Amino acid sequence: VTATNCILQDVQVHLVNREMWHAFSNLGTEMIITRIGRRLFPTLEISLSGLDSDGRYIIKADITAADNHRYKYIPASGWVPVQNGNHAVITSHNSNVSFGTYEHPDSPNTGKFWMKANSISFKKMKLSNDKSCKTKGCIILNSMRKYQPRIHIMRIDAPNLGSRIAVFPETRFFAVTSYQNVQVTKLKIQNNPFAKAFRDSNSQLT
Amino acid sequence: VTATNCILQDVQVHLVNREMWHAFSNLGTEMIITRIGRRLFPTLEISLSGLDSDGRYIIKADITAADNHRYKYIPASGWVPVQNGNHAVITSHNSNVSFGTYEHPDSPNTGKFWMKANSISFKKMKLSNDKSCKTKGCIILNSMRKYQPRIHIMRIDAPNLGSRIAVFPETRFFAVTSYQNVQVTKLKIQNNPFAKAFRDSNSQLT
DNA sequence: ATGTTTCCACCTAGGTGAAAACTT
DNA sequence: AAGTTTTCACCTAGGTGGAAACAT
Numbered sequence: 001v002t003a004t005n006c007i008l009q010d011v012q013v014h015l016v017n018r019e020m021w022h023a024f025s026n027l028g029t030e031m032i033i034t035r036i037g038r039r040l041f042p043t044l045e046i047s048l049s050g051l052d053s054d055g056r057y058i059i060k061a062d063i064t065a066a067d068n069h070r071y072k073y074i075p076a077s078g079w080v081p082v083q084n085g086n087h088a089v090i091t092s093h094n095s096n097v098s099f100g101t102y103e104h105p106d107s108p109n110t111g112k113f114w115m116k117a118n119s120i121s122f123k124k125m126k127l128s129n130d131k132s133c134k135t136k137g138c139i140i141l142n143s144m145r146k147y148q149p150r151i152h153i154m155r156i157d158a159p160n161l162g163s164r165i166a167v168f169p170e171t172r173f174f175a176v177t178s179y180q181n182v183q184v185t186k187l188k189i190q191n192n193p194f195a196k197a198f199r200d201s202n203s204q205l206t
Numbered sequence: 207v208t209a210t211n212c213i214l215q216d217v218q219v220h221l222v223n224r225e226m227w228h229a230f231s232n233l234g235t236e237m238i239i240t241r242i243g244r245r246l247f248p249t250l251e252i253s254l255s256g257l258d259s260d261g262r263y264i265i266k267a268d269i270t271a272a273d274n275h276r277y278k279y280i281p282a283s284g285w286v287p288v289q290n291g292n293h294a295v296i297t298s299h300n301s302n303v304s305f306g307t308y309e310h311p312d313s314p315n316t317g318k319f320w321m322k323a324n325s326i327s328f329k330k331m332k333l334s335n336d337k338s339c340k341t342k343g344c345i346i347l348n349s350m351r352k353y354q355p356r357i358h359i360m361r362i363d364a365p366n367l368g369s370r371i372a373v374f375p376e377t378r379f380f381a382v383t384s385y386q387n388v389q390v391t392k393l394k395i396q397n398n399p400f401a402k403a404f405r406d407s408n409s410q411l412t
Numbered sequence: 413a414t415g416t417t418t419c420c421a422c423c424t425a426g427g428t429g430a431a432a433a434c435t436t
Numbered sequence: 437a438a439g440t441t442t443t444c445a446c447c448t449a450g451g452t453g454g455a456a457a458c459a460t
Contacts, residue, residue, distance in 0.1 A: 034440095034441085035440095035441075035442095072438090129440085143439075143440080144439085176439095177439065177440050177441080178439080178440075178441095193447080193448055193449095194446095194447060194448060195446095195447080196446080196447050196448075197445070197446040197447045198446085198447090
């Protein structure tokens with residue numbers, strides 16, 4: 001095992017639906033968390049290159065704290081950290097601590113399999129605020145905090161072949177129990193097929 | 207590795223919905239095969255015991271020929287082998303040759319995981335008659351032939367730990383492109399939730 | 413004649429945000 | 437006041453057998 005293998009140096013991770021994420025990120029992305037678990041929208045969708053065709057890999061997503069603040073949403077100002085007197089409240093939320101992991105259901109699989117996919121979708125991944133939530137693929141978060149998803153590529157066809165973590169800043173989001181920014185709600189309705197019922201016929205996208 | 211391990215001697219495989227299969231088997235079970243793939247009904251549903259809690263296992267289903275005949279359905283007689291003059295036509299269909307394998311989507315997993323499940327369901331497994339069918343989990347069969355599903359339990363946490371094959375004769379079925387025996391159709395409609403639209407309100411089950 | 417393919421109405425299953433009720 | 441939970445109409449997504457068209 002060489003140092004090169006240990007970090008999977010040649011592996012490239014691409015965020016397929018980067019433009020969609022970017023549109024939400026500009027507004028401050030919000031994701032609903034519920035007792036039974038709710039999907040993310042947009043979905044995490046990646047593609048991979050630079051894997052060893054014959055190697056075996058597990059692909060996972062996890063979610064870390066983006067910072068250690070608690071936030072509130074003020075319509076005129078947007079998302080601002082909660083202040084206690086003159087300084088921001090620092091909580092025990094540490095970045096690099098994972099709040100839960102979702103293994104892609106096609107894992108484990110060969111490098112060839114992962115690379116030939118146009119899109120590796122984490123659409124069944126769900127978010128909850130209930131610690132006792134047993135829904136499959138559910139990650140437990142706290143409301144009114146900011147989170148950062150990550151993608152893990154782990155080679156497993158021999159011990160200690162290493163892994164790689166990819167972080168896309170445009171996928172950061174606030175966990176909420178109901179939407180705060182009405183612009184976010186509108187963008188969800190316009191783009192999520194399951195929210196089609198709420199689309200205003202005057203402002204339909206082609 | 208002992209001889210005992212090699213055949214996973216203590217492993218018990220139980221057909222959870224045996225009664226449903228039996229009801230169909232009495233009539234001569236038929237399964238529709240289509241270009242895009244069609245689920246089996248009843249679904250293969252098993253439970254397992256006698257696994258090593260800490261071992262890792264792959265659970266698969268596959269389908270073999272039940273015999274080497276071609277069949278036709280005669281309403282007055284039922285399913286009879288096609289005759290050529292006075293003797294049955296013998297084809298190249300050999301039992302013990304698998305026509306396709308469907309790996310349970312939770313594979314691989316621990317003995318503990320598999321044993322704690324009340325029902326390990328192969329409901330996403332599909333049957334097709336189109337060799338070029340790329341639908342995930344699709345097994346290619348020939349129409350008007352008799353088939354025998356099998357369950358495979360393979361231990362994989364070390365090389366050559368062996369495997370076990372379980373065969374339930376009540377799960378034998380005829381592959382068809384449209385139902386032949388109207389009694390089979392009726393039993394499907396009464397028991398498959400997706401066929402509820404065709405239930406006669408006079409003969410509903412409670 | 414016999415078997416196959418395509419299309420369809422009618423279901424199951426489950427993912428949306430809205431709104432009202434609830435909690436603290 | 438601020439945030440959470442529940443319920444709901446309205447969608448997407450996809451599994452049924454029937455019937456008509458098609459193939460050989």
